[in-house]
Structures are given as structure tokens and as C-alpha cells.
Amino acid sequence: MKAWQLKNFGLDNLHLEEVATPTPKANELLVKVSAVSLNFRDKAIVDGIYEPDMIPKPLIPVSDAVGVVVGVGAGVSRFKEGDRVNSHLYSRWIDGAPKPNEPDFCFGAPLPGGLAEYMIIHEDSAVKAPDALSDEEASTLPIAALTAWFSMIEYGNLKSGQTVLVQGTGGVSIFAIQIAAALGAKVIATSSRGENLEKVKALGAWEGINYRTHPAWEQQALKLTDGKGVDQLLDVVGGDGLNQSVAATKVAGHISVIGFLAGQTASLNLMPVIFRQTAIRGIAVGHRMAFERMNQFINEREIKPVIDRVYPFGDAVKAYEHLARGAFGKVVIKVAG
Ligand SMILES: NC(=O)c1ccc[n+]([C@@H]2O[C@H](COP(=O)([O-])OP(=O)(O)OC[C@H]3O[C@@H](n4cnc5c(N)ncnc54)[C@H](OP(=O)(O)O)[C@@H]3O)[C@@H](O)[C@H]2O)c1
Numbered sequence: 288m289k290a291w292q293l294k295n296f297g298l299d300n301l302h303l304e305e306v307a308t309p310t311p312k313a314n315e316l317l318v319k320v321s322a323v324s325l326n327f328r329d330k331a332i333v334d335g336i337y338e339p340d341m342i343p344k345p346l347i348p349v350s351d352a353v354g355v356v357v358g359v360g361a362g363v364s365r366f367k368e369g370d371r372v373n374s375h376l377y378s379r380w381i382d383g384a385p386k387p388n389e390p391d392f393c394f395g396a397p398l399p400g401g402l403a404e405y406m407i408i409h410e411d412s413a414v415k416a417p418d419a420l421s422d423e424e425a426s427t428l429p430i431a432a433l434t435a436w437f438s439m440i441e442y443g444n445l446k447s448g449q450t451v452l453v454q455g456t457g458g459v460s461i462f463a464i465q466i467a468a469a470l471g472a473k474v475i476a477t478s479s480r481g482e483n484l485e486k487v488k489a490l491g492a493w494e495g496i497n498y499r500t501h502p503a504w505e506q507q508a509l510k511l512t513d514g515k516g517v518d519q520l521l522d523v524v525g526g527d528g529l530n531q532s533v534a535a536t537k538v539a540g541h542i543s544v545i546g547f548l549a550g551q552t553a554s555l556n557l558m559p560v561i562f563r564q565t566a567i568r569g570i571a572v573g574h575r576m577a578f579e580r581m582n583q584f585i586n587e588r589e590i591k592p593v594i595d596r597v598y599p600f601g602d603a604v605k606a607y608e609h610l611a612r613g614a615f616g617k618v619v620i621k622v623a624g
Pocket of ligand 1: 327328431434454455456458477478479498523545546547549572573610616
């Protein structure tokens with residue numbers, strides 16, 4: 288089969304090559320990949336800044352995929368040939384509390400990912416793709432959508448009328464806007480671009496804050512919430528901006544620590560966290576049962592993932608470059624079909 292292979296860190300070291308097509312072992316599915324979507328994680332892995340010691344080389348990258356089951360190993364019972372399935376990042380995390388070694392079983396590193404004509408997915412970690420979505424749309428769900436869903440719904444128990452703040456207009460934040468708005472929550476979105484703030488309002492966001500023209504964006508968030516702060520905040524930026532997130536969140540509110548766009552370390556001022564009794568929780572995408580509940584919600588509420596651009600399989604490098612420039616929603620690579 289044809290597969291993109293990362294032989295060393297750096298986009299220059301990502302090449303399309305001919306490799307052996309994998310054979311499904313017991314309880315595994317051979318999936319003909321239709322489409323994949325890129326996440327910041329995929330770019331960080333190529334750049335060598337995402338846990339570089341746990342990245343095997345060569346690696347078939349990209350964790351989020353959708354495809355059709357074309358072969359099954361012995362004993363497979365959850366799926367059959369012809370079924371359309373998604374990969375699920377934390378492939379062994381099915382339900383309940385995560386085990387300490389979940390990161391050892393992630394697609395797109397250390398497990399081979401979906402940027403290839405075929406991939407292996409264990410039947411327990413495969414998820415039926417939502418019928419209402421195209422291949423390109425379904426490929427966007429495994430990380431970005433599930434992270435937004437898990438943070439706000441499974442962990443945050445978001446209710447209609449509550450307020451949520453999301454940062455930037457990337458994959459996680461756009462899904463968070465769509466899911467929260469569908470539930471009747473009021474979303475404040477931040478962006479560096481005025482035109483993106485208009486676009487997120489069309490997707491259901493209640494208010495927008497330009498974090499370039501308002502570097503003290505937390506003050507704007509307080510103004511919009513009568514000085515109280517939001518019920519929930521999804522922090523995808525990380526770094527010392529976490530202090531601003533604490534200030535923008537109401538007393539006893541929830542912050543999901545999701546991303547590290549501005550840095551993987553933070554110098555956190557503890558007194559506001561103590562006085563405001565802020566619940567700060569790290570998020571690692573979510574488990575398979577949550578993915579299935581989310582897909583039901585996406586089908587029922589007719590949520591359509593926002594795709595910035597779809598690239599052909601041969602242009603994977605251009606897709607990575609697009610993500611690095613910044614995308615409104617998701618960057619997708621069409622692999623087959
Ligand atoms: N923990 C998890 O489970 C998990 C899951 C998914 C993602 N993540 C992490 O979450 C982060 C976002 O992921 P993503 O896939 O949504 O990224 P993405 O699609 O690449 O989106 C990035 C967007 O964030 C905004 N942004 C960039 N730098 C910013 C800054 N300093 N302040 C505010 N906004 C900024 C920009 O939006 P504007 O152009 O509108 O300003 C940019 O387009 C990444 O660090 C990723 O690794 C973690």
C-alpha cells in the first residue's frame with residue numbers, strides 16, 4: 288500500500304512510500320482509509336515537540352481517520368466488512384477512569400496512524416461513523432470533537448443557559464461552539480481575526496472577543512458575564528495565559544486544560560485559584576463510550592463539522608503547512624473514494 292512515512296522529525300522527512308499492507312490479527316479490523324483530519328498533535332509530532340522519546344520511526348502519522356472495514360481477524364464480532372468506522376485516539380480507553388498507560392496506545396504515535404491506504408483498528412476501539420456525515424466530515428471527529436464533548440458534557444455537565452468560553456477558532460473550539468450552542472449554552476469565543484468572530488457567531492456563538500486587540504481578554508469576558516465569569520472555560524492555549532482563564536471563570540467554575548498553543552508550562556498564581564475555588568482539570572480527549580454518545584448527539588442535532596479545506600492524499604505536506612498557518616475548523620486529507 289501507499290503510506291506517508293515520517294523517518295525523522297521535520298516536515299521535510301515526511302515521504303509517500305510503498306509499504307506492506309498490514310494483516311489483521313485476532314479481533315482486529317483492516318480498514319481502507321477514506322479520509323483523515325489533522326490535529327495540532329499531528330503537527331507537534333512531526334515537529335518533534337510532542338513527547339519525542341515515544342515517537343517510533345518510521346511512523347505512519349495522523350490519528351484521526353475514517354474508512355471502510357475490508358478485512359477482519361479471527362473472532363471479530365462488533366463490526367463486519369463494509370461497515371464505516373472511525374479510529375479512536377486512546378484506543379484502549381473504552382469507558383470509566385483512564386489507566387496510566389493510555390498514551391501508549393494512541394493512533395498516529397506510537398501506533399501507526401491513518402495517513403495510508405489501509406490501517407489496523409482493534410474492533411473494541413473502532414466507532415461506527417455517523418451516517419449523516421460524509422467521509423471528510425466524519426474524519427474530523429475523533430480528537431477535536433470528542434475533546435470538546437468530553438470537556439463540556441461528560442466532565443462539565445453543561446446545561447442550557449450556562450456560559451462557556453472557547454479560545455481561538457481551531458478544531459476543538461469550533462466543535463465546542465457547535466455542541467454548546469446546540470444545547471442552548473451561551474458561548475464566548477476569542478480569535479485573533481475579526482472575520483472569524485463573525486463566522487463563529489453564524490455557528491451559534493453568543494459573543495466574540497478579539498484577543499489581539501484585547502490582550503486582557505479576561506476583562507472582556509467578565510464584562511459580558513456581569514463581572515462573574517463563565518461557568519466553563521476550554522483552555523487550548525496553555526502557558527501563563529492560564530491565569531487569565533482563572534480570572535475569566537466564575538467562582539467554583541470549571542477550566543478544562545486542553546492545549547499548549549502558547550507553551551507547555553505555566554506559572555500559575557495560586558491565590559486566585561484558591562479564593563475562586565476553581566476546578567482545573569486536564570483533558571485527554573475522552574473514552575469510546577463518550578465518542579458513541581457524542582455521535583448520537585451529532586446525528587440528532589444535525590451538527591455538520593466545519594472544514595477549512597480538503598487536500599488530496601498526495602498533498603499531505605501542504606495540509607500540514609495549512610494547519611501550521613492556522614485553519615478555521617478542520618484540515619482534511621482525502622485518502623480514497
Ligand atoms: N488534551 C487534549 O485532549 C487535546 C485534544 C485536542 C487538541 N489539544 C490541543 O489543543 C490545542 C488546540 O488544538 P486544535 O486542534 O483545536 O488547534 P488548531 O485547529 O490548530 O487551532 C489553533 C487556533 O487557535 C488559535 N490560537 C493560536 N494561538 C493562540 C493564542 N496564543 N491565543 C489564543 N488563540 C490562539 C488560532 O485561532 P484564531 O486564528 O481564531 O486566533 C488558531 O487558528 C493544541 O495545543 C492541541 O494540541 C489537546
